[in-house]
Amino acid sequence: MLTRKRRTLGEILFDNLNVTVMLLLCFVTLYPIWYVLVNSFNDGKEAMTMGNIYWIPRMFSTENYSTVFKNAGIMTAMGITVAKTVIGTVIHVFFTAMVAYAFSRKELIGRNFYMIIGTITMFFNGGLIPTYLWYRDLGLLDHFGVYIYPAMFSFFDLIIFLAFFREIPEGLEEAAKIDGANDFTVFVRIVLPVSMPVVATIALFHGVWQWNDYFTGLLYTNTESLQPIQTFLYRVIAQSSSNQMVQNVGGAINRRVTGQSLKMATMVITTLPIVLAYPFLQRYFVKGLMIGSLKG
Template sequence: MWTRDRRTRGEWIFDNLNVIAMLILCFATLYPIWYVLVNSFNDGTDAMTGGLIYWVPRKFSLENYDTVFKNAGIMTAMGITVAKTVIGTVLHVFFTAMVAYALSRKELIFRNGYMIMGTITLFFSAPLIPNYLWLRDLGLLDTFWVYIFPFMFSFFDLIIFLAFFREIPDGLEEAAKIDGANDFLIFVRIVLPVSMPVVATIALFHGVWQWNDYFTGLLYTNKADLQPIQTFLYRVVAQSSSNQILGATGGAINRKVTSQSIKLATMVITTLPIVVAYPFLQRYFVKGLMIGSLKG
């Protein structure tokens, strides 16, 4: 049904300027992503001839992706990344939530002391060299578990869990204890299932971080078969010679690819899984951001 626009002229101008500004912002955000995607499907040697490729590939080619996927190194790196993201996220969420649940109990001995010690870690962290020596003494260097154990707990994420756990009615736990459930069973069977919004939020945060982390593989592993995809991408981008990159990606020097085209194709490959997974967790993510904002 048609209704009369009751906005004043000033409000109409202001609203339209907002729309224009948002469209410009969206374009400025999305176009670089589209540009990378289009160029990754363009013939590498054609892109080097000059000119800009705007909306569609000027000379469509799958040689860039063919070169990347034929390299055994990138598939190994992708497997490491998937494994560390899944395992690391599950253990991080479970362990951090378990500690947060314990700290949410008022009867916990020295509870305030634990909170003070945890708060200090938000402002002060171990320097690089002591952290390296600590991981070396634990025997985690050049092992897969260097991606998992040091990142199983985050006090910042604990605070988010804590805010949610404090809103869970005490009656749920009391009823479970009457039925004979212990604290661990209550945490697994009751607390975690009703905390899915915050669980999904923390899982998204940590999962994206695990997927994008390249520094850990760069600093703490020397074995090529233990390096994640982001470290692989970093090494690709760090190369300055086309011959070096082509030699590292299967020796396909005669293919119509360049160092730049392989960089772009690798960037698309490493980014796509997160882009695909994000919409499925977005609804939990929005709920999780509202934690603590309303009290009911």
Template sequence: MLSRARKTPGETIFDALNVFAMIVVCFVTIYPIWYVLVNSLNDGQDGMRGGIYWLPRMFSIENYQAVFANEGIMTAMGITVAKTLIGVVIHVFFTAMVAYALSRRELIGRKFYMLMGTVTLFFGGGLIPTYMLIKDLNMLDHFLVYIIPVMFSFFDLIIFLAFFREIPEGLEEAAKIDGANDFTIFVKIIIPVSMPAVATIALFHGVYQWNDYFTGVLYVNNMDLQPIQTFLFRVVAQSSSNQIVAQTGGAINRSVTSQSIKMATMVVTTLPIVLAYPFLQKYFVKGLMIGSLKG
């Protein structure tokens, strides 16, 4: 057996510093989430005394009972789930369809379209012109304001484009010989073999849709159309957030406070996307490597 090479003192110190730095980064990343979770599972009145850092001092699920008893929160959650699912499907399909068209060398004006798309990566219209456009399109206080303005992304198109260029042309040629048109080839061949790219873009856009609060703040005044993140933003921003307690029907118990409901709402809004990530991680990692290696 070959003996393992002994590390020099410098290498040992370097490895130790790396391990220490990673521990610090992990702690700084994870602890705030743990702090919110612990306080959301603690009695609200007891939590006002402070000093809860690692484990609940008085375990209670009444904060979550109050959250799910609030019709406004549940409506906002429904809007968030709907706009995330619908938005991801439309965004992925539309962006992939445009990318597939631009991946064809025979497309007339292909270089011009790519130039126009590249410009949008560096320059935008600005907030006021965008608001005026949304208003002229009659999408204020409309569910489609969450879907149509972000149904296409040139950055995501680049990821799709890199993947599509690596698909063997023989697959398309064989399908055309069998009588398939371009749309059939795209739906039945290109999309199925591009699942790593699809999963990557779906995760990117799904996280964006789930976490987006600004669209609801800027374009939606109807409380029945506001997503959970906008609802949470308003709860945190309003100093008189005790109205959230009042909306739970007098609260489940006096132990529930506005602060404890904030904590519970944060957990409820964050948990679904955190649970979904591990199932998409393998596709996400593979998708990020698109174009870096030739298979």
């Protein structure tokens, strides 16, 4: 009969301390999100008069969201964000994976030299002004392509792909080539389908970056119809006058809506889609992060 090992006082204290610290970290992480959500659903004028709400809305209202969605510009900005996130992520994952597959081939001439050059780019870049001039010469200023083309490739993501591709059995590729497949067919029909964990990981990395990126739209676009929702949120938060903010976003001054309540509602609208998408990729995300960490 198995007897349960008696835990020492030190083990009990250690476990309780771990649980306490983890709960504290969860609270510190989640409470700001809850605070923004609660205040976004509270009457803005009431919150400004009586003070911010910390746990539940005192006067529940959806007027903040109604005011935000009355502005046609936010729907255009949301469409730009969704388009650049989906298109940019698909192109980035495919192109980076294709380059990484080439790097995984031992017969690639100059592979070590390319690795050195790529590693340097992870630590150094040309700077903001040369980048701006480069985009201008390429015709990317005030163009949707500024969200896509410069972000097609990442050497950091290539390293993650490379660690996974090196563990794919060579027999799979050899069998496909015996059947007449070329390198591109092997990559598309064999390598990518068995690499879904790392593909999902890189897609999540780049998708979150694309969704959260406001700086590109702020710096390289002047046309409001090309600016994403994050740049729209930046403009909302940067407004100095509450009434001016309400008028710019809602089209007319609403006495029950304040600049602060509009900030909260816009933040929720901006972050909610990517938060909802994360759980569907989480199981691939954890597995993808462990790629290359252990050798069998």
